[in-house]
Amino acid sequence: MNARLRWRKFVSNFMLTMTGVCAFVSVAVLFLILGYLLFNGGTSINWAFLTQLPKPVGEEGGGMANAIVGSAKLLLGASLLGVPIGFLGGIYLAEFSGAKVASVVRYAADLLNGVPSIVIGIFAFSMVVRPFKGFSALAGAFALGLMMIPITLRSTEEFLNGVPRMLREGAMALGASKWKTIATVIVPAAYRGILTAILLALARVAGEAAPLLFTSFGNRFWSQGWTQPTAALPEMIFRYAGSAYEDWHRQAWAAGLVLLGLILIINILARTILSRGIAVPRS
Amino acid sequence: MATATPTLPSAGPVAGSRSFLSKLREGDEIARLITFLFAATVVLITVLLVYELWIDSTLARHKFGWHFFVTQTWDPVMDEYGALPFIYGTLVSSTLALLIAVPLGIGASIFLAELAPARISDTLQFFIDLLAAVPSVIYGLLGIFIVVPIMREWIYPAINKPLGFLPLFKGPSYGPCFLTAGMVLAIMVIPYIISVSREVLLSVPRDQREAALALGSTRWESTWKVVVPFAKTGIMGSVFLALARALGETMAVTMVIGNTPKIAASLFAPGYSIAAVIANEFTEATGELYTQALIGLGLVLFLLTFILNGLARLLIIVTTQKGSKVSA
Numbered sequence: 001m002n003a004r005l006r007w008r009k010f011v012s013n014f015m016l017t018m019t020g021v022c023a024f025v026s027v028a029v030l031f032l033i034l035g036y037l038l039f040n041g042g043t044s045i046n047w048a049f050l051t052q053l054p055k056p057v058g059e060e061g062g063g064m065a066n067a068i069v070g071s072a073k074l075l076l077g078a079s080l081l082g083v084p085i086g087f088l089g090g091i092y093l094a095e096f097s098g099a100k101v102a103s104v105v106r107y108a109a110d111l112l113n114g115v116p117s118i119v120i121g122i123f124a125f126s127m128v129v130r131p132f133k134g135f136s137a138l139a140g141a142f143a144l145g146l147m148m149i150p151i152t153l154r155s156t157e158e159f160l161n162g163v164p165r166m167l168r169e170g171a172m173a174l175g176a177s178k179w180k181t182i183a184t185v186i187v188p189a190a191y192r193g194i195l196t197a198i199l200l201a202l203a204r205v206a207g208e209a210a211p212l213l214f215t216s217f218g219n220r221f222w223s224q225g226w227t228q229p230t231a232a233l234p235e236m237i238f239r240y241a242g243s244a245y246e247d248w249h250r251q252a253w254a255a256g257l258v259l260l261g262l263i264l265i266i267n268i269l270a271r272t273i274l275s276r277g278i279a280v281p282r283s
Numbered sequence: 284m285a286t287a288t289p290t291l292p293s294a295g296p297v298a299g300s301r302s303f304l305s306k307l308r309e310g311d312e313i314a315r316l317i318t319f320l321f322a323a324t325v326v327l328i329t330v331l332l333v334y335e336l337w338i339d340s341t342l343a344r345h346k347f348g349w350h351f352f353v354t355q356t357w358d359p360v361m362d363e364y365g366a367l368p369f370i371y372g373t374l375v376s377s378t379l380a381l382l383i384a385v386p387l388g389i390g391a392s393i394f395l396a397e398l399a400p401a402r403i404s405d406t407l408q409f410f411i412d413l414l415a416a417v418p419s420v421i422y423g424l425l426g427i428f429i430v431v432p433i434m435r436e437w438i439y440p441a442i443n444k445p446l447g448f449l450p451l452f453k454g455p456s457y458g459p460c461f462l463t464a465g466m467v468l469a470i471m472v473i474p475y476i477i478s479v480s481r482e483v484l485l486s487v488p489r490d491q492r493e494a495a496l497a498l499g500s501t502r503w504e505s506t507w508k509v510v511v512p513f514a515k516t517g518i519m520g521s522v523f524l525a526l527a528r529a530l531g532e533t534m535a536v537t538m539v540i541g542n543t544p545k546i547a548a549s550l551f552a553p554g555y556s557i558a559a560v561i562a563n564e565f566t567e568a569t570g571e572l573y574t575q576a577l578i579g580l581g582l583v584l585f586l587l588t589f590i591l592n593g594l595a596r597l598l599i600i601v602t603t604q605k606g607s608k609v610s611a
Binding site for chain 1: 301309310311313314315317318319321322323324325326328329330331332335336339346386387388389390391393394395397398400409410411412413414417418419420421423424425427429430446470473474477501502503504506527530531532533534537538558561562566567577578581584585588589592596
């Protein structure tokens with residue numbers, strides 16, 4: 001009996017330690033990733049990388065200035081599409097709609113959220129690339145914008161629903177119309193949470209390469225306007241890492257460092273400063 | 284709030300008896316209409332997405348029918364397309380990923396939910412959330428330059444020497460293979476398993492734990508025999524969610540799976556996945572049938588993830604509701 005009890009206690013302690021090891025290993029992966037990127041990217045990054053265009057194939061040096069600008073452009077376009085649809089749609093769900101319509105919209109958004117990014121790419125190809133007869137920054141922005149909609153929509157709805165009833169009733173009691181209540185009382189009360197969610201959505205699509213491969217395609221030069229193909233950081237990392245040139249590998253690491261750095265900074269700022277005391281939904 | 288008061292129109296009639304016109308004047312109906320249009324756009328886009336996938340693969344669906352799923356040939360020159368090698372590669376790499384990720388992820392979530400003090404648990408969860416934010420192309424980059432060499436120099440010799448006679452571990456390895464893809468995918472889906480499982484475990488009512496402890500069970504026994512079974516369906520949900528992610532994952536897999544459309548029993552053989560073949564060949568697909576076969580693959584991928592995501596959501600909802608019902 002005593003031996004059995006000792007055994008049970010041993011098993012308990014052992015297994016609980018193992019769960020700790022699991023947690024430690026999982027978190028350690030993050031620091032391994034960071035360490036590798038800081039080391040390999042840090043030794044590869046230089047001023048030319050940030051300011052110059054890619055050199056012709058076979059020549060050393062050059063940079064990814066066009067991809068950095070291209071990524072920024074795609075994200076701007078994606079926000080212009082994804083944020084209004086998600087935000088205003090979310091307002092409709094939280095404030096105006098009946099239960100039936102709301103569940104249909106919610107279902108559609110969840111479905112869209114689960115679609116693999118490569119399939120979103122195919123859809124953007126059918127909708128934008130084919131009718132316009134060519135790869136374009138617009139098509140890439142369209143694909144990324146679609147991916148922002150569900151996150152923005154669901155979190156807008158959630159945070160608006162979280163606004164205390166009293167605020168609502170107070171505004172209505174003062175005679176404000178419904179939309180005035182929403183615009184001046186409810187949305188301002190919930191804006192920090194919504195903004196956090198939008199930033200996280202932006203950080204998520206910033207790292208997407210799959211939907212860009214056959215929409216914005218890539219470009220070794222500056223891309224003018226919205227109708228030309230454009231380079232983007234994730235897509236350049238993919239092409240450079242898979243190439244046979246040593247110098248391109250170096251640049252892929254540098255691009256990885258820049259991309260991951262930006263994404264983690266947005267994540268950390270959004271999660272710690274902006275959303276202090278708010279439970280942020282996970283995408 | 285105070286900012287609203289000075290600008291209020293006092294002309295509006297009493298709330299209950301508002302006519303349609305006065306509502307319109309105050310903008311309510313217009314706001315409702317505009318926001319409705321945006322909400323409807325979301326539904327429209329989703330319907331359009333399914334429609335486009337269906338229509339744009341008509342040619343391939345009619346030509347190959349169900350044979351698409353059992354044919355092994357993928358030959359753009361002869362215009363013959365079968366999805367089997369890609370479906371096989373997708374399933375094998377995802378299964379491997381789950382075999383690695385599920386024990387690790389559930390172990391870690393038990394630690395976070397049951398053992399760690401709230402502050403440490405929250406800090407670790409913060410890191411896990413950051414890990415989930417790392418883009419897949421970064422995992423691919425690390426996969427190519429770190430996991431592939433490790434696989435070639437260390438893991439392959441260590442397994443192949445003693446176990447090489449098994450078909451599962453037979454043959455040469457160049458680094459990119461099913462196992463590499465499975466390992467990279469495992470690292471990518473662990474954060475999802477941990478986050479969801481932790482939340483599900485935290486929703487298990489306190490009395491369940493206390494009752495088990497009061498009956499004399501050790502801490503591990505109360506966790507493993509009471510808390511985990513209680514949260515079982517929700518944990519299953521997190522696994523399905525992870526599986527859906529793994530199936531649809533493109534960039535990281537494309538970079539490490541080897542991109543060879545062959546079915547091999549050996550985990551050290553290079554393979555291909557559905558998402559990877561779309562990523563690699565879509566822009567080069569010249570013939571109409573070729574493009575449509577690739578879109579057909581996209582449709583298959585969409586349906587797979589659609590079913591898994593639906594199941595996952597159902598399981599998670601069922602468990603968290605069970606928790607609140609028992610404690611109520």
